Amino acid sequence: MNRRRFLIAACACALHLAAMGSALAGPAVRPALRRGGGPLGSATSPPIASGASGASGAGPSHAPSDQPVPGSKGSRPPLDDDLAAQQMPGADEADTPSNLDAAVRDYLSKMRRFDSPHPSDITLPPQRIPVLRAATDRLGRLERTVGHGFFYLLGFDEAVRIARGYPAVGAFSPQELALIDELFHADASAYGFMGMKPLNSLTATIPAREVYKVPGMGNFVYQGEPRATWETIRRLLGEDVVLTSGVRGIMKQFHLFLTKAATNGGNLSLASRSLAPPGYSFHGIGDFDVGQRGYGARNFTSAFTTTPVFARLEELGYITLRYPQDNMLGVRFEPWHIKVATA
Numbered sequence: 643m644n645r646r647r648f649l650i651a652a653c654a655c656a657l658h659l660a661a662m663g664s665a666l667a668g669p670a671v672r673p674a675l676r677r678g679g680g681p682l683g684s685a686t687s688p689p690i691a692s693g694a695s696g697a698s699g700a701g702p703s704h705a706p707s708d709q710p711v712p713g714s715k716g717s718r719p720p721l722d723d724d725l726a727a728q729q730m731p732g733a734d735e736a737d738t739p740s741n742l743d744a745a746v747r748d749y750l751s752k753m754r755r756f757d758s759p760h761p762s763d764i765t766l767p768p769q770r771i772p773v774l775r776a777a778t779d780r781l782g783r784l785e786r787t788v789g790h791g792f793f794y795l796l797g798f799d800e801a802v803r804i805a806r807g808y809p810a811v812g813a814f815s816p817q818e819l820a821l822i823d824e825l826f827h828a829d830a831s832a833y834g835f836m837g838m839k840p841l842n843s844l845t846a847t848i849p850a851r852e853v854y855k856v857p858g859m860g861n862f863v864y865q866g867e868p869r870a871t872w873e874t875i876r877r878l879l880g881e882d883v884v885l886t887s888g889v890r891g892i893m894k895q896f897h898l899f900l901t902k903a904a905t906n907g908g909n910l911s912l913a914s915r916s917l918a919p920p921g922y923s924f925h926g927i928g929d930f931d932v933g934q935r936g937y938g939a940r941n942f943t944s945a946f947t948t949t950p951v952f953a954r955l956e957e958l959g960y961i962t963l964r965y966p967q968d969n970m971l972g973v974r975f976e977p978w979h980i981k982v983a984t985a
Contacts, residue, residue, distance in 0.1 A: 756915035756974040764833035766908030777818040778904045781897040797847040834972040835914040841921045861888035886933040890925040928982040
């Protein structure tokens with residue numbers, strides 16, 4: 643967009659975030675949780691980082707026949723791109739034009755320093771952190787129990803059923819289920835995520851017939867255009883390109899998002915700058931991530947733009963970014979994210 647349109651959009655976004663933050667600031671704890679209503683937390687000073695330990699809808703989803711069944715240990719999980727991501731050195735306001743409005747500069751600073759807390763961030767109140775950590779830990783045990791491949795496709799209803807039936811996981815507590823329900827139905831713009839929400843049902847499922855397990859990658863892509871896009875990319879780029887993240891169901895996205903929030907003192911805004919909140923991820927309907935073989939965690943930083951894989955993808959026209967540099971959606975720059983789903 644041209645400079646004038648960028649400034650107008652940036653100012654509008656910044657003013658919206660400021661208004662939402664003020665609206666959410668209030669009592670630290672609510673007496674009860676209601677679906678889709680009320681504040682999740684309040685804006686605070688930067689939280690002290692703390693590490694995480696160690697409805698209606700269709701019926702339960704089912705794992706493809708080649709996936710581990712509950713009780714299997716599975717293999718080591720693929721590297722989760724959004725949790726591995728780190729800010730690049732010097733990712734601060736140094737490159738921000740000095741003549742921008744203060745609110746725009748603040749917004750761009752947040753995006754470029756996405757993994758750092760900011761005073762206006764929305765954070766869960768301290769009294770709710772134990773529930774956040776308990777839910778995060780339980781999802782981790784659930785993933786280890788059902789196997790990492792199956793967990794990518796696991797729906798909410800089946801997750802609750804399996805957890806209840808396996809002592810190694812343990813049933814979700816009412817408080818954990820209430821937090822999951824509230825986070826899913828909350829308006830994520832309240833803590834800074836301005837993207838669309840392609841999945842509106844907490845109990846949405848992923849039928850096994852609709853996905854394809856990519857050999858040797860530990861990930862799935864959807865059948866149809868996503869699979870065709872991946873296979874074309876792989877044919878043109880060969881072994882140099884790897885699929886770093888594919889299909890993610892509701893529970894996988896919850897585990898990623900809650901882990902990021904729990905590791906950062908319940909900071910929902912910080913988590914949403916790196917990870918789409920559950921329901922908001924386009925990995926749930928078709929998008930996927932790619933990387934340069936042997937590049938490791940650097941695939942999940944802006945350094946990916948210096949790789950031969952990125953250069954070739956750009957040359958071939960596959961770099962239509964979901965989240966470009968300095969986007970106005972409240973999300974960090976993601977040059978590795980292949981946009982397939984049309985939205």
